[in-house]
Amino acid sequence: MARRATQADVARLAQVSQTTVSMVLTGTGAAQRRVSGAVRERVLRAIEETGYAANPVAQRLAGGRTSIIGVYTYEAVFPVVAGDFYHPFLEGVEQAAEDAGVDLLMFTSLASKAGRGLTASGGVGRLRVADGCILVGRHSYPEDLADLLRRDFPFVFIGRRESAAGVVPYAGAGYAAATQEAVDQLIALGHRRIAALIESTEHESMRDRLEGYRTAVSRAGLEAISFEDPDPNSTELIDALEAAGITAAVAAPDLAAPLRRAALEREWSIPGDLSIVRLGDPERPEQIDGIDWTGFLTPRREMGAEALRLLLRQLADSPESLTQDDLQLHLPCIPHQGATVAPPGRSTPARETRSATARKKAQRA
């Protein structure tokens, strides 16, 4: 196997110095150094002839750019499950990369061991073969974020992430705004007892939804009734909703279907007895059902594409000019009017009946 050609090889063939070869390749020298037309021609021909392509590793070590953007996925790059949650993010990244003419380096060598993240599997250093890096994954890894920020390595997270260590650049979904709007609509329909069901507020995206919910209910002078990490398989949740007189619930994506199932088991009708709003795309494939959910979709492709563009902006000439608002993107979610929301049940009697049935079932159990 022929050794790959180097600038030295090209230089020898073109009868110029290696510096000159580098110069014609990356014209961005101190003073936009011009190489005379004749010499440039010779060099270009020699490049052609030798099949030279710059070694990105050497380029990076010397402090240059490679037009290679890293992609670090906390989950598998090529997900096993068709219809995987992460797929659309990567499609967006790919599309934007193609548009920008950059290549994507998937850090398969850094496969996150047992979900312990980047820091655990070799650290941020390895990412530096790329000009910058996009990160995607379900969880938050505070150490990774701190490390990334401290090292001053250009990166963008897909999905909002916070760190005490500094301003984390991200392309996130506007969950707060979308949730708020969804709750506003429930209120406009006449609902007064609206619950929020979310997963752990450890995660930024859940905090955002909760915040949107709180803003909307408090502005309307309603009571905020939220359940964090409820167990949708227990009857207690439905008991609690009933006791609180809830007529509508906004639910984290993976909680919507279980809530619906639990409610139906109680012989509630959806949306007759309970309206449910789904706050985004479900992550777990088993949650993908045929239900026409009212709520909104997570703009996954857009998040991927915008993340890449944001990274490119950071790599551009004057990254200092980027403000926090430039670095932290909240992309609008896509509202969808489905079949799981209706005005609250009109008659108290109906509600009584339902409650009676429910109570009977509960006693039997």
Place this chain on the structure above:
Amino acid sequence: MARRATQADVARLAQVSQTTVSMVLTGTGAAQRRVSGAVRERVLRAIEETGYAANPVAQRLAGGRTSIIGVYTYEAVFPVVAGDFYHPFLEGVEQAAEDAGVDLLMFTSLASKAGRGLTASGGVGRLRVADGCILVGRHSYPEDLADLLRRDFPFVFIGRRESAAGVVPYAGAGYAAATQEAVDQLIALGHRRIAALIESTEHESMRDRLEGYRTAVSRAGLEAISFEDPDPNSTELIDALEAAGITAAVAAPDLAAPLRRAALEREWSIPGDLSIVRLGDPERPEQIDGIDWTGFLTPRREMGAEALRLLLRQLADSPESLTQDDLQLHLPCIPHQGATVAPPGRSTPARETRSATARKKAQRA
């Protein structure tokens, strides 16, 4: 921004040479060089103190390998269609890359314009930023193959490819052997009039299937009856099968379902009147049905994984020792006994009846 510590920093602190630091870190020196206990201790402490972590970029440059393997996909890297045909190949590549500790560079910048291939979008040049490259795609691109071979660039195709320009390294499916075996089984069941339905023999994989079919029928002294690129939506195909007295057909993956549909429309029963063997995984997602096809599966993940391993072998110490057999892999297909094959219809009357019905329908049309 704290500059990250280097071996030089550690060396200074530990009062040893930078070489020694490198030595204690990577004990694999020429003669397993031992550093005395005391010195090793000092170095380790200094590493601790400085928080030193090796710069992988420098390691790669010094090591002579970038550990970057390119992946060029003629189709989109992250396919839009869930259940995409190409997905499993990439999963296999990813798994093998993870095992080998190499990263994958997806050439998104080279997105093949209108299916015109590599040569059309700039040529082999950019691929050279990687140590070698895996190529995946539906079609054959003779120019690309010739270019790759002529340039002596290490690559492996997923799926068998031929070129007059030389020996193309590939990890292909053993379609010939699998098809032959399938036909043998039909013969063992008592079939004597067996047809082959394949797509254009322009493609290597179709030629392989045809070859396997021909070998099997000729060995059994039967007539070879093959249809290349038949139109399964026309009644002519069924007419022809009927005229030839066919009782079983082996069909290219994307032709099996259309053939079945056409036969059912004729009121043939499957497998009663016609046995159908499907020769691999269908490419087009609309062909994915609930039918339990008899035939075999394409070992897609294995092909991806083996392609990467083969490429790595080419990049290893003594690639010259690789023979053509080493470079061209035919991975065994996975046989599957489904519900679309049975012994041929026992009675001539049954067949007459069927033919009569069919003839009537044909006249009506």
Place this chain on the structure above:
DNA sequence: CTGAAAGCGCTTACAG
């Protein structure tokens, strides 16, 4: 306009 030289942070013969 062009080239000699230093430097990026490592590994690895080659000498002591």
Place this chain on the structure above:
DNA sequence: CTGAAAGCGCTTACAG
């Protein structure tokens, strides 16, 4: 057992 030195393939001041 340890270190001085060369080299991996680039970029980028710094001199001509």
